[in-house]
Amino acid sequence: MAEAAESPGDPVTASSRPLFAGLSDISISQDIPVEGEITIPMRSRIREFDSSTLNESVQNTVMRDLKAVGKKFMHVLYPRKSNTLLRDWDLWGPLILCVTLALMLQRGSVDSEKDGGPQFAEVFVIVWFGAVTITLNSKLLGGNISFFQSLCVLGYCILPLTVAMLVCRLVLLAEPGPINFMVRLFVVIVMFAWSIVASTAFLADSQPPNRKALAVYPVFLFYFVISWMILTFTP
């Protein structure tokens, strides 16, 4: 590449000087554009080293990642046309949300085997297996979204439902009764709708228009099942 670029200027200088000295001179003096092109990735790599995780304090590293996760949470809570959630995907947020949800769905009683609520592992498997199945489904339908982007979006959009779970646990501290149930039902329905709206805002564009409904329906089923688990939770 460099040889080919310097060949037009080569014969003039090479004839007047010794061969090797001339070559080295030319490569430094005349090939600024080529050199520049080569150093552009170098410079960015140097910049990366400057802010590399090696010589910054642990607090900075953690805070930066937490800030990225928090920013994505904001995107889910206020869904608008933005690619942040799609472009820099991570699975930290989904993991945090999924573990929080599964922990809150645990019952206090020791014999939770008998009362038939979902176990920690069952919630975990439903969330991850469900998200993987929906992603595979949208890929098989011909959607142009990467596997982990879709997983990331589906995982982050559980956030409203995790909030609903938190509200339900607080409401359940009060006196049980029909009003208590109505409040929980209302919260879960609103948060369920929120999850659907947020996830479709991010995912729907990745599908061809005549298949949008086919890709959105599994998402609906997924959040519906999670909402059902939250609504039927009794401590």
Next chain:
Amino acid sequence: MAAVDDLQFEEFGDVAASLAANPDATMVSIEDPGETPKHQPGPPRGSGREEDDELLGNDDSDKTELLAGQKKSSPFWTFEYYQTFFDVDTYQVFDRIKGSLLPIPGKNFVRLYVRSNPDLYGPFWICATLVFAIAISGNLSNFLIHLGQKTYHYVPEFRKVSIAATVIYAYAWLVPLALWGFLMWRNSKVMNIVSYSFLEIVCVYGYSLFIYIPTAILWIIPQKAVRWILVMIALGVSGSVLAMTFWPAVREDNRRVALATIVTIVLLHMLLSVGCLAYFFDAPEMDHLPTTTVAPNQTAKSS
């Protein structure tokens, strides 16, 4: 696009009757639709209807056999191979669901709606929906039966989801597998005009389960009579879809074998629905209840 395909079929139309088993003719037809696989799945709605009417003709089995060649274009370890099973549009899925809900007497579900493009989208998600519909409405009906009893402690019975999933998915995959093997075996003995691929059978079974989703939701009503009327309607509709689809495949066979096959298919279908009704909806959760509630529990059972 549709016009090009029609021309191509016309080309073979006159010779297809005599050369139905000619491998060369089939090979050519593999090549041509394979070049434009992107245009094939999504024709505008109007032209899809035209093809519908055309394929209802009596010589459609040749055409669908020729079309079936385009499926095997990519090897099975690639992602594209599996994409051919999800190559459906929204209106196609709705048409198939409609077809499974409103069977037309004498018409074949596979030839009418599936037409050599069997999808796995419908069967998979219909089964998934049915699993949760049965588990959730079974739980709700159990709750309604015990509503108002002070001693009743509501439990979500999450275990039912796994049981329902096992039963439904086993039925929707193992029965088609057995049926496919049986039809292959019979085909080797008696030459039938109509033969189905494994995926077509899975597709028919998957879509025939759709009517159980609204049925399962209506099963919440804790009335025995209502439930049995609903299960009879659902059985009649989906059983007739299955029977009308598989009757042409065994018609040429020995009459006794043919009848036995259809009866077995319908009986298995009945077993599934009645079994689900009995297990998920009629079983009172005795072990969760203290002994003092036995008397109201029995009244609930008899109602």
